[in-house]
Amino acid sequence: MSTRGGSKTSRIERYVHHSGEELEIPVGTVVGARSGPKFGVSSGMHAGEFAGIHGAIRLFRELDPATLRGEVRIIPIMSTRAFFTRSTQLSPVDERELHFQPAGRPEGTYSEFQIDCIFNLLRDLDFHVDMHAGEYVQALDPWVAFADPTTNERLRRDTWRLAGSMPVPYLDPRQADIQDRFSELDQGLPFALMREGVANVWTEIGQNGVQDPGEIELQYQSLANALKRFDMIDGEPAPVPAQAILGPRRWSMESLESGYWQSEVSIGQKVRKGQRVGVLEDLAGNHIKTYTAPEDAVVQYFWTSPAINAERVPHGYPWHRGLIRLSELRPDAHRDPRLELAR
Numbered sequence: 001m002s003t004r005g006g007s008k009t010s011r012i013e014r015y016v017h018h019s020g021e022e023l024e025i026p027v028g029t030v031v032g033a034r035s036g037p038k039f040g041v042s043s044g045m046h047a048g049e050f051a052g053i054h055g056a057i058r059l060f061r062e063l064d065p066a067t068l069r070g071e072v073r074i075i076p077i078m079s080t081r082a083f084f085t086r087s088t089q090l091s092p093v094d095e096r097e098l099h100f101q102p103a104g105r106p107e108g109t110y111s112e113f114q115i116d117c118i119f120n121l122l123r124d125l126d127f128h129v130d131m132h133a134g135e136y137v138q139a140l141d142p143w144v145a146f147a148d149p150t151t152n153e154r155l156r157r158d159t160w161r162l163a164g165s166m167p168v169p170y171l172d173p174r175q176a177d178i179q180d181r182f183s184e185l186d187q188g189l190p191f192a193l194m195r196e197g198v199a200n201v202w203t204e205i206g207q208n209g210v211q212d213p214g215e216i217e218l219q220y221q222s223l224a225n226a227l228k229r230f231d232m233i234d235g236e237p238a239p240v241p242a243q244a245i246l247g248p249r250r251w252s253m254e255s256l257e258s259g260y261w262q263s264e265v266s267i268g269q270k271v272r273k274g275q276r277v278g279v280l281e282d283l284a285g286n287h288i289k290t291y292t293a294p295e296d297a298v299v300q301y302f303w304t305s306p307a308i309n310a311e312r313v314p315h316g317y318p319w320h321r322g323l324i325r326l327s328e329l330r331p332d333a334h335r336d337p338r339l340e341l342a343r
């Protein structure tokens, strides 16, 4: 439909990698009747993170062009092939992890090509939210993460205000020089968009491939709150809880031996230095290793699959060795002066 009252359209973008492998990306566009910023939403970078995918589809359905100021561009899933083959975490074509693929290398691997296509669909935006969750075998406590644009005050303020608008308890600012060993994130989509001047964050809400109504609602409210904060839609935002800043230290525990893993903590639990967090056994029930917290920390996520495969490390990515991720939560994390930027 297209009228003076704005428009709502959807299309499939089709691409072919130099290997001959195809890529399809669905894009919905809602153009408001009145002018305003360009705001992007994507989800399904990891195709089994359904709370965000569901939230994106709901936003496209519910946005009313007549009352929207500006434009909202929605990519509910970053590859129809990944979604429909139920490739919930890694690329169904080359088994790479999209979050760590660099934009700007369309001649590279299939996954590099894919992330460059996504980047080109988003690079002209003012704001962008990429929605993630815990995947099929991952339990997770909600937070919002972002590349912190420390050298551009305008962009920094917009990014923190975008993150701070969302009704989640934790903010997780990242800088390119502070990374955990899982991560080459500073080459990936969030940092590429930041360098292009797009204020952007990624949500981590939902878990275990479950379409939990409360988690879908939280993803949706995060988008709606952001659109309200930047005056693109009217309405009262959902209340935002007292927020705290995670980090900067984080501990990604992984196993160098295969076995049967059982976490002994819950998501969001605060653990003390030395406290047991889980145990690895062999398939006969013999003890291999007990894991303990290296410092006082909060449990951000853990793997709910017991199957730990130390040998399966596709392209160096240690996903099948992953056990648990702990983050530092400093005593003053609720009073960090950077939180002023988020209001």
Ligand SMILES: [Zn+2]
Binding pocket: 045, 046, 049, 131, 132, 133
């Ligand atoms: Zn994800």
